[in-house]
Amino acid sequence: MPLPASRPWLAASLLTLAACATSHPAAPPAAATTTPAAAPAAAPDPKGVGLDMADLDRSVSPCDDFFEFSGGNWLKANPVPSYATSWGPRNLLGLRTQATLKQILEEAAANRSAAPGSNAQKVGDFYAAAMDTVAIEKAGITPLKPELARIAALKTRAELPALVAHEQELGTGAFFRSGVQVDEKNTTRYVIGLDQGGLTMGDRDYYLKDDARTQKIRAAYQAYMQQVFGLLGDNAATAQRNAATVERIEKRLAQASRSRVELRDPQANYNQMTLPAAAQRYPAVQLPRLLADMQLGKAQEVIVGQPAFFDEVNTLLKTEPLADLQTYMRWHLVSSVAATLPAAYVEASFRYNQVLTGAKQQTTRWKRVQAATDATIGEAFGQLYVDKAFSPAAKQKALEMVGNVKASLAEHIQTNTWMSAATKAEALKKLNALRVKIGYPDKWKDYSALNISRESYTKNILAARLWESRREAARFGGPVDHTEWGMTPPTINAYYNPPLNEIVFPAGYLQPPFFDPKADDAVNYGAIGGVMGHEMTHGFDDQGRQYDAAGNLRDWWTPQDAAEFTKRAAVVGRQYDAFSPLDSVHVNGKLTMGENLADFAGLTIVYGALEKQLQQRYGSGPRPNYDGFTPEQRFFMSWAQLRRTNIRPEALRQQIQTDPHSPGQYRTIGPIMNMPQFQAAFGCKEGDKMTRTATDRAVIW
Ligand SMILES: [Zn+2]
Known part of the structure; x- marks a missing residue:
């Protein structure tokens, strides 16, 4: 699953956030390694709800195309709305969540008597300032002037580190990414991570490739920059020159960047350097000075993700004319807050995004502001949401399900036929140590040092980014905080964090159709x-398996087991490489490997958990069918229901290029084509499209 938009780079280089205080909440600890002991009498299985039979396209055989069979009519009835680029059940749930959140925001904004400094005051003022388009138009670029002046004031290279440090703290995305993160080789402490970045377009290939579509995107990017430089006061010729300068510098960074596939290798992207060694290799970056300015002067070492990339940053800071570096930083500052500026900036940004994603129309302002509130002061906002929308009963039921899924995974590890006893023991140790977080943080972020007012949307955003940088810097040197969350409570998503060996499910995901206390087990197991x-199972995919029970990047596999895993995973890689949603566009099996493995392993083990649950309920007696479908069939239909998606071709191309997740169609059929359990449930035969032959089939867990 993708990571929070506020720190998008985490998705690329593997997540390095958050952790858990609810060490082993109510999940039965014994269930982790063995079959659950005689489970308490389960609540009655509610009658079949949660699947809409009108969604099916019964003219298609489930054994021929399960994506179409299970959701064909839904796909026809739910085209992508003009303001969106793709559309699925997550979006429909999103609409309901947005309505709840809108009410919270409007109430908070209308309440002028909230205690100053309280979360309610901050949330209300943030929303009110961002919705006040009259004031935003009137203010123009004024709120950004102190920051623009700071860049304009640069006179010598000696002053560069102070300025670069400030831009880092403001999160403008210039040059590279930096942050305080859990040390992947000693997860009891924090380290400073330095990673490649500095691009505006979402991938290095947009700068390097020359096909017609990429050229069109680059032209749109040039137009966007020229418009913004024009709005900032440049004449047409200067705006054009400045836009070319930015792209030239970004292209240098792109050429020195690793590909997304290369970023998936955690060992290769972990390069420990003492501070003196890093300072010597990258003298122009002036790391000691830069880190001191970021309140990280105590640092003795850094983890450099991509050393050759920083060679290029070093050369660039040494040789590029100062005026060009200023132009580049000015662009990053302004584009990083474009959404907070007058309409002309917002529209310029949208026109560029249109070319990238195919969107027909801007999302309504309140929805954009809502997303910004979530991304900026998400735990202040999220507390208000949890109070209104999350029930302890949902948390209880979810914990019970996690316990059952965990027990099933333990069993799959124990009965695995290709893994040695030594590797199995380590795997079980890791599973036992897994932390589970559900709903919302036990300890909320403390926003008391952050000042939010109705004066300016732009200023609020910059203040919050600076506050977040300082908050993270303050952790450096202290113990690792296992209470942090990397997603906010209303988020309709979940994540696994390898260095902290934790799975995290925000409250937003625990709602229909993903999780419904009124639905039968088959539907809930197939969905949430x-x-x-x-x-x-991300903890055991090709990346996750490289981390041990304590989250440390340490090889705990015997060489034979590792080789066997890699061989079996490569079968999955080839299967996805062959999927082609558009002419000449193929899924990248290497980029999507981790997600595909997690889909396949996850579905396999949760199927086992459902079987156990059904066994407990009905023993060897008959299991009820609903709407003519067995529980096993409903399980797979529920899995498919989650992944049905309509997507614009432009967005699909962008997804394939940049997203580690395969398109929904292949997330649906990719795993089931390997599963005899699916073939048995629907009576599919050898030769059917959804049945891989024994020689083509992948078997891992
Ligand atoms: Zn995932």
Whole structure:
């Protein structure tokens, strides 16, 4: 699953956030390594709800195309709205969540008597300032002037580190990424991570490739920059020159960047350097000075993700004319807050995004502001949401399901036929140590040092970014905080965090159709259960398996087991490489490997958990069918229901290029084509499209 938009780079280089205080909440600890002991009498299985039979396209055989069979009519009835680029059940749930959140925001904004400094005051003022388009138009670029002046004031290279440090703290995305993160080789402490970055377009290939579509995107990017430089006061010729300068510098960074596939290798992207060694290799970056200015003067070492990339940053800071570096930083500052500026900036940004994603129309302002509130002061906002929308009963039921999925994974590890006893023991140790977080943080972020007012949307955003940088810097040197969350409570998503060996499910995900206390087990296990299995097995995918029980990047596999795993995973890689949603566009099996493995393993183990649950309920007696479908069939239909998606071709191309997740169609059929359990449930035969032959089939867990 993708990571929070506020720190998008985490998705690329593997997540390095958050952790858990709810060490082993109510999940039965004994269930982790063995079959659950005689489980308490389960609540009655509610009658079949949660699947809409009108969604099916019964003219298609489930054995021929399960994506179409299970959701064909839904796909026809739910085209992508003009303001969106893709559309699925997550978006429909999103609409309901947005309505709840809108009410919270409007109430907070209308309440002028909230205690100054309280979360309610901050949330209300943030929203009110961002919705006040009259004041925003009137203010123009004024709120940004102190920051623009700071860049303009640069006179010598000696002053560069102070300025670069400030831009880092403001999160403008210039040059590279930096942050305080859990040390992947000693997860009891924080380290400073330095990673490649500095691009505006979402991938290095947009700068390097020359096909017609990429050229069109680059032209749109040039137009966007020229418009913004024009709005900032440049004449047409200067705006054009400045836009070319930015792209030239970004192209240098792109050429020195690793590909997304290369970023998936955690060992290769962990390069420990003492501070003196790093300072010597990158003298122009002036790391000691830069880190001191970021309140990280105590640092003795850094973890450099991509050493050659920083060679290029070093050369660039040494040789590029100062005026060009200023132009580049000015662009990053302004584009990073474009959404907070007058309409002309917002529209310029949208026109560029249109070319990238195919969007027809801007999302309504309140929805954009809502997303910004979530991304900026998400735990202040999220507390108000949890109070209104999350029930302890949902948390209890979710914990029970996680316990069952965990027990099933333990069993799959124990009965695995290709893994040695030594590797199995380590795997079980890791599963036992897994932390589970559900709903919302036990300890909320403390926003008391952050000042939010109705004066300016732009200023609020910059203040919050600076506050977050300082908050993270303050952790450096202290113990690792296991209470942090990397997603906010209303988020309709979940994640696994390898260095902290934790799975995290925000309250927003625990709602219909993903999780419904009124639905039967088959539906819940196929939906949120599939997500639980997915997140849990990320700990054992091609990346996650490189981390041990304590989250340390340490090889705990015997060489034979590692080789066997890699061989089996490569079968999955080839299967996805062959999927082609558009002419000449193929899924990248290497980029999507981790997600595909988690889908496959997750669905396999959660199927096992459902079987156990059904066994407990009905023993060897008959299991009820609903709407003519067996529980096993409903399980797979529920899995498919989650992943049905309509997507614009432009957005699909962008997804394939940049997203580690395969398109929904292949997330649906990719795993089931390997599963005899699916073939048995629907009576599919050898030769059917959804049945891989024994020689083509992948078998891992
Ligand atoms: Zn995932």
